[in-house]
Amino acid sequence: MIRWTNFDALESYKALNALNKVDLVKEMSGENGAKRAAEYSVPMAGGLAFNYAAKAVDADTLKVLAQLADEAQLTEKYAALYNGEMINTGEKRLVLHQLTRGQLGSDVIADGVNKREFYAAQQAKINDFVAKVHSGEIANAAGEKFTTVVQIGIGGSDLGPRAMYLALENWAKNNGCFKMEARFISNVDPDDAAAVLKSIDVAHSLFILVSKSGTTLETLTNESFVKDALANAGLDASKHMVAVTSETSPLAKSSDYLAAFFMDDYIGGRYSSTSAVGGAVLSLAFGSDVFARFLNGAAEEDKLARNTDLLSNPDMLDALIGVYERNFLGYSATAVLPYSQALSRFPAHLQQLDMESNGKSVNRFGEPVDYVTGPVIFGEPGTNGQHSFYQLLHQGTDIIPLQFVGFKNNQAGMDVVIQNSTSQQKLCANVAAQIMAFACGKEDDNRNKYFAGNRPSSIIIGEQLTPEALGALLAHFENKVMFQGFVWNLNSFDQEGVQLGKVLAKRVLAHETTGALKVFSDLLGI
């Protein structure tokens, strides 16, 4: 029997509060530090490992965190979710994104359909379409192959797929499986669509319109932009566009599109990269085989997230350390710092995933909670960030926990030796160095050159950013956010906080405003 209980009503909440703080400077120095670095590591899928040696936890902390996992019934709640219980209570929806990449528990039948089969069938339909596009069986009016795919979508229809595309672009180019360039149009700012349209050859471009409801204003507006551009080029828009939407949306059976691929209400936008939302664009760009490998990586990580032993469950462990930092160490933000240029937009995806899921003040019953919930998430790739905001991370007045990611090998297979090391070695040396600099700091009589240390980080280390590794990485953070939502007793799968702005924007456009809103509308020339 699952109990949905507020975090501060749990016994382990008190136990966590009573813990002695861990001194990272001491823990990470000398032989003890070496032992931690070697032992505080959990295997992940895709050849990755989650290393938490430089987190401010010790055996005592981990013991209480394991009690918390048990008391908060994290494993049971995860099982309830993937077995099809209605976890998104606010919107009365199941939460099934894990089913898009595998079968974890029992069959989930909803709306009279086996949902695993439904998602697999949609991807099979995509694969069939993709094969025809790549072979030229589906081509433009002149019978020429499409060379570019343009995703039109915003939020979850943009950030995740875009981050995944950038993550694999160079890997695909270097491994002979790069099929089509992908571009993305998201913002309602007309300069966004204009810039993308100017940079592509529309006659050889295939557009994917992505909107679950089929009513997202930004996306419909940008569709209209694209249709104008196609018409101006003398092209039939319906031969250049496909839709990714729900079966009940106005886009589902429109003759405006070459094809329609479906997701449903059980896939939240920010969890949709492994559904048709990511499936269409990524399969067109890299081939269906690569997308299947990406799904496999995610599915394997989902399996690890079932482990009941906290210390062999990387997703749950990461989640609970994060909760400890947020609620008991008082840290209000987390920086995501991938030492991989390919992950340049991965932090922007995690920003949505995490902040939209757990940036909430009421529990799943709509009651205000008395503890802090989701942190601010931000980040940029290393080493770039070192030359930017790391100053504050090292010597600022607030402590910001850090999430590093690093790979032994690069993707493009090009490198150069300068001062006796390759660029890849320099990249990896920097992330190793940063972990230790943040943890242990440095004494100096000149306080300007003094580093207090005790700034916690974890690192996910892999061989190379492959499709499997990327899938595992994505699922890791999805599952981390899910577990944190369970602990905080939130509904991590709705987003009521985005509604008010939409309502007021409509009022502005209808000129139905008074007071300050009218003044701001006037100032902005509306």
Added chain:
Amino acid sequence: MIRWTNFDALESYKALNALNKVDLVKEMSGENGAKRAAEYSVPMAGGLAFNYAAKAVDADTLKVLAQLADEAQLTEKYAALYNGEMINTGEKRLVLHQLTRGQLGSDVIADGVNKREFYAAQQAKINDFVAKVHSGEIANAAGEKFTTVVQIGIGGSDLGPRAMYLALENWAKNNGCFKMEARFISNVDPDDAAAVLKSIDVAHSLFILVSKSGTTLETLTNESFVKDALANAGLDASKHMVAVTSETSPLAKSSDYLAAFFMDDYIGGRYSSTSAVGGAVLSLAFGSDVFARFLNGAAEEDKLARNTDLLSNPDMLDALIGVYERNFLGYSATAVLPYSQALSRFPAHLQQLDMESNGKSVNRFGEPVDYVTGPVIFGEPGTNGQHSFYQLLHQGTDIIPLQFVGFKNNQAGMDVVIQNSTSQQKLCANVAAQIMAFACGKEDDNRNKYFAGNRPSSIIIGEQLTPEALGALLAHFENKVMFQGFVWNLNSFDQEGVQLGKVLAKRVLAHETTGALKVFSDLLGI
């Protein structure tokens, strides 16, 4: 006589602490809200205005903030800086970035040189070079014009110039002054250089190597990458590269470069967009006239920053409201949210500018301070952010102050009417709506749909993102950060916090490690 005093030693510190908190819901509702929205506005340069109606301040707050400005001698300290006093005491350097775009006070003579004349002469040298490149007088070995310029630099040599380039790219294309595509290589990750090099035609590319010291490891490594690519294409690298560096650097008089343009130690990297660091790449991309207009916008804003009346000094006012929020309202982060796709990387530039300048725990004398300093800065363009992290901004447990930016007109001159409004109107309607949604919130018996409001924001509103507007925007934030540094009694112009990581990374590459650092190095395959 200037007194460098800690913030908490000022009388106004106590007065700020004693202020009643302003209720934004009340202040921004009804007629009073309309009055505030109209009146709480300060003109900026470039046709911009800083509107702070939705900040949690009132006449009482503003009065005490004006006392603070006075007591902390902000105007005097700014004058000392631009008149050439040694403000960067840690590194014993003057701080002269404002001189790159105008003469605010008396002549500054340093190292026997009139520094204003020096910076102007460097830009004149750039203009001469640019004219020759654009005319084809300076061309590749085949006598063909260069079409692409690639900036090789990291940190301040990358983030600012890149953000400025993206900000004006579409404006330039739409106004007939787009001259050359620009690209940027920054990360030591070899995949960064590999991807850029694969995407350009090196035979028609001019590379700008940017490093003040001439010793930045990332930049030298990437230079080597580029030289290899040029050599592989059978090209003479020295005919494809220029350097932007200091006169004393090893790059200054090298025959490896077509030309060298100089900055000096008085221009911090994060303040270098208006120096040769931004001047070379932006003048090549858009022409010297456009760059001159950008400098003019910045220079005009610098002049406004001298206003002694706080309410007519947009930079100082923004700074002091930010200090009040940070130190007395307890807000630890600020989100920068430009409703303009062209400003997509402007938040990343501000992240460096702000966090590297004021992310410090010791005052300018190296003594620990007992108050919090620079906040975390993050952000993405709207409306994209609305579909991502705004959930937390509206309903999360922490309050994050917001910095909006909006323009009445777009840049590309393309637009489309959907549901009776243009995309530009939708964009502007959204930002107006967000200000009010954050300030006033919404009552609802369903707590899941309830918005508490009292989430402060300011907005900078302009006609269009022109070169002048961009210059003003850049200088506004540079001056804001400077004034905040003065209040916090920090040295905002050094960055000792980046040194330790560099030292440890060198040790890793030399295999001179023990303990946890050795383990991490091994795990990362070094």
